[in-house]
Amino acid sequence: MGGQTGFGPVLTDDDxxxxxxxxxxxxxxxxxxxxxxxxxxxxxxxxDELRDAIERIPPAEYLAMSYYERWLRAAEMLLxxxxxxxxx
Amino acid sequence: MPRFAPGTRVRARxxxxxxxxxxxxxxxxxxxxxxxxxxxxxxxxxxVHGVTQPExxxxxxxxxxxxxxxxxxxxxxxxxxxxxxxxx
Numbered sequence: 001m002g003g004q005t006g007f008g009p010v011l012t013d014d015d016x017x018x019x020x021x022x023x024x025x026x027x028x029x030x031x032x033x034x035x036x037x038x039x040x041x042x043x044x045x046x047x048d049e050l051r052d053a054i055e056r057i058p059p060a061e062y063l064a065m066s067y068y069e070r071w072l073r074a075a076e077m078l079l080x081x082x083x084x085x086x087x088x
Numbered sequence: 089m090p091r092f093a094p095g096t097r098v099r100a101r102x103x104x105x106x107x108x109x110x111x112x113x114x115x116x117x118x119x120x121x122x123x124x125x126x127x128x129x130x131x132x133x134x135x136v137h138g139v140t141q142p143e144x145x146x147x148x149x150x151x152x153x154x155x156x157x158x159x160x161x162x163x164x165x166x167x168x169x170x171x172x173x174x175x176x
Contacts, residue, residue, distance in 0.1 A: 044135060044136070044138070046130070046132070046135050048108060048132040048133075048135040048136045049135070049136050051108050051132075051136075052107055052108035052136040055107075055108055
């Protein structure tokens with residue numbers, strides 16, 4: 001939430017200083033999972049559906065999550081809504 | 089056919105939509121100038137619901153002073169036609 005009043009500056013990958021796109025194996029797995037779900041058209045391929053789900057995460061949860069935690073939560077929500085997972 | 093030609097002054101719509109949108113909150117209600125017509129893409133707000141709604145997408149330049157009341161830089165946003173209205 002960098003850039004919003006009280007949340008400090010906007011952080012970028014450059015700020016991490018390690019040049020890594022993923023900071024743990026599970027993050028790469030979440031990325032791959034979402035891309036496979038998109039490839040198989042289980043969720044929208046243009047990312048709009050995932051973004052919409054991310055924006056529907058309850059605000060207190062959203063603010064406490066890292067980037068890929070939000071991806072995972074959004075993917076769980078969408079799969080539950082489509083009847084492919086029990087309610088997350 | 090795109091509704092707005094480069095150089096046209098446009099106002100970003102002020103309405104707060106219920107779901108996902110690619111119109112940033114900080115630009116809503118503000119006036120900018122069309123820089124170029126980029127392409128035709130489906131409106132993300134509709135894509136979320138599985139509806140394909142192709143529209144012209146424009147690069148629109150907003151001055152920082154217009155958006156935030158100060159600053160000498162400009163912000164370029166890529167905005168769908170539905171997000172814009174002509175300034176009379």
